[in-house]
Amino acid sequence: MxxxxxxxxxxxxxxxxxxxxxxxxxxxxxxxxPDFRSADGLWSRYDINEYGHIDNFLSNPGKVWRMLAEMSSTVINAQxxxxxxxxxxxxxxxxxxxxxxxxxxxxxxxxxxxxxxxxxGTMERVRCLRCGREYATENISLKNLPPQCSCGGILKPDVVLIGEPxxxxxxxxxxxxxxxxxxxxxxxxxxxxxxxxxxxxxxxxxxxxxxxxxxxxxxxxxxxxxxxxxxxxxxxxxxxxxxxxxx
Ligand SMILES: [Zn+2]
Missing domain, CATH: 3.40.50.1220 (TPP-binding domain)
Structure with missing residues (x-):
């Protein structure tokens, strides 16, 4: 340069x-x-094509949320x-x-x-798949996965997963x-x-x-x-x- x-x-x-x-x-x-195209950090443990796909989120949100929870803590702590x-x-x-x-x-x-x-999209927000209510990701508890809305619906980060437009x-x-x-x-x-x-x-x-x-x-x-x-x-x-x- x-x-x-x-x-x-x-x-x-x-x-x-x-x-x-x-x-x-x-x-x-x-x-x-970490860049998901590299095999660093998070991506050495989770296959993006499996964990990042909307179909897998919908069929097993608890499993995909294990990856998302790690990702959200990485993002929240990053400067x-x-x-x-x-x-x-x-x-x-x-x-x-x-x-x-x-x-x-x-x-x-x-x-x-x-x-x-x-x-x-952004990891900052999650949205209820049933009623559409939004929450700040930092305000929801990730003790029990997947996190749920007060209506009982599953919360999904406001990010575009593989297979979504x-x-x-x-x-x-x-x-x-x-x-x-x-x-x-x-x-x-x-x-x-x-x-x-x-x-x-x-x-x-x-x-x-x-x-x-x-x-x-x-x-x-x-x-x-x-x-x-x-x-x-x-x-x-x-x-x-x-x-x-x-x-
Ligand atoms: Zn809801």
């Missing part, structure tokens, strides 16, 4: 009419939340890192207009980002921002999961510059205007410094 690439990207972001960010697991690994803070600060300064995230850890919001589209409002908002932006930062995501993977290509077809920030090359790299290799927190921190220095 060259300093002049960072400087160049900073100028393009500052000049942009509408710069947005699309983020994925790589933004949160520095907060101690936003430099990447989340830099994006929040860039939004505060009017440079970044929106963050579309595939993460379910709510760390963008906790860092202070306001316009966040949670494409895959993306919520319509999040999907519509994400596609709208992707079509409208002129710079899209694609941070810490390998862009392999549909339909999120489609968003940079929509932006590109509408003439946006694509700035990829990742530790390694991805399937998006050949299409990116700039690829900045490195940890999300470090690269975004340097971009923020450059933007601060601009006249």
């Amino acid at each position: 060259e300093g002049r690439d960072i400087a160049h990207v900073a100028v393009e972001m500052a000049r942009a009419r509408c710069c947005i960010a699309l983020t994925g697991a790589g933004v949160s690994t520095e907060s101690g939340i 936003p890192n430099q990447a989340h803070h830099a994006l929040a600060e860039l939004e505060h300064r009017g440079v970044v207009k929106a963050v579309i995230t595939q993460n379910i850890d709510a760390l963008h919001k906790r860092a202070g980002s306001r316009n966040v589209i949670e494409f895959h 993306i919520p319509q409002d999040a999907l519509a908002a994400a596609f709208r921002w992707a079509s409208a932006c002129d710079v899209m930062l694609v941070v810490g995501t390998s862009c392999e999961m549909m339909p999120a993977a489609e968003l940079p290509h929509i932006a590109r077809r509408h003439g946006a510059l694509i700035v990829e920030i990742n530790r390694e090359n991805t399937t998006l790299s050949p299409y990116a205007t700039h690829t900045l290799k490195g940890n999300a927190g470090e690269v975004l921190g340097r971009i923020l410094d450059e933007i601060t220095r601009l006249p």
